Amino acid sequence: xxxxxxxxxxLFRKEGQNVTLSCEQNLNHDAMYWYxxxxxxxxRLIYYSQIVNDFQKGDIAEGYSVSREKKESFPLTVTxxxxxxxxxxxxASRRGEVANTEAFFxxxxxxxxx
Amino acid sequence: xxxxxxxxxxxxxxxxDSAVIKCTYSDSASNYFPWYKQELGKRPQLIIDIRSNVGxxxxxRIAVTLNKTAKHFSLHITETQxxxxxxxxxxxxxxxxxxxxxxFGGGTRLxxxx
Numbered sequence: 277x278x279x280x281x282x283x284x285x286x287l288f289r290k291e292g293q294n295v296t297l298s299c300e301q302n303l304n305h306d307a308m309y310w311y312x313x314x315x316x317x318x319x320r321l322i323y324y325s326q327i328v329n330d331f332q333k334g335d336i337a338e339g340y341s342v343s344r345e346k347k348e349s350f351p352l353t354v355t356x357x358x359x360x361x362x363x364x365x366x367x368a369s370r371r372g373e374v375a376n377t378e379a380f381f382x383x384x385x386x387x388x389x390x
Numbered sequence: 391x392x393x394x395x396x397x398x399x400x401x402x403x404x405x406x407d408s409a410v411i412k413c414t415y416s417d418s419a420s421n422y423f424p425w426y427k428q429e430l431g432k433r434p435q436l437i438i439d440i441r442s443n444v445g446x447x448x449x450x451r452i453a454v455t456l457n458k459t460a461k462h463f464s465l466h467i468t469e470t471q472x473x474x475x476x477x478x479x480x481x482x483x484x485x486x487x488x489x490x491x492x493x494f495g496g497g498t499r500l501x502x503x504x
Binding site: 307309311316317318319320321324326334335366368370372376378379381382383384 | 391396399421422424431432433434435436439441479483485490491492493494495496497499
């Protein structure tokens with residue numbers, strides 16, 4: 277069953293801690309993306325990766341880090357430098373080599389700082 | 391970079407009526423315009439998309455129109471049903487630009503009253 281999977285669904289973080297959100301896809305997609313969604317707002321791009329071992333900052337990269345060691349995986353680390361990390365995080369993937377294709381989203385991770 | 395604005399932010403209609411959501415984009419190089427539907431707590435899913443070489447596309451009760459000169463595109467839903475209630479996002483991307491990432495509008499919460 278092909279798709280894109282995020283884990284965990286819910287995550288609680290204490291202030292000052294780093295946490296890592298998992299994103300795995302078996303769609304053989306080259307491009308992967310991380311978006312942040314705040315209540316009543318749109319999706320804002322955090323980081324994206326077009327190919328293994330390469331990634332670029334999006335519009336709101338400060339306080340976040342990523343890695344792309346495998347084509348299937350694009351984990352996001354929310355660091356203690358992120359001042360307001362409570363949000364809904366969505367990972368997406370897309371066939372990077374083909375223009376204008378559908379982006380598939382994971383089911384999201386809701387991160388709450390306690 | 392690209393900027394996408396979406397209106398209205400909330401829309402309430404009676405079941406059976408039509409709903410129209412409008413988006414404008416800033417970068418004339420944008421050439422792909424998808425619409426996503428997000429039900430509460432779930433992942434966004436593509437409902438329809440349009441490329442810059444066509445002006446209109448229809449799929450059953452939903453249609454999208456594109457005006458490249460004015461840099462705006464719209465989603466039309468006819469004969470609305472309660473299950474159409476969700477948040478709708480428009481997006482734009484430039485296929486040949488590095489990253490080919492989608493820039494999203496702020497979303498429209500559509501409520502269909504029975």
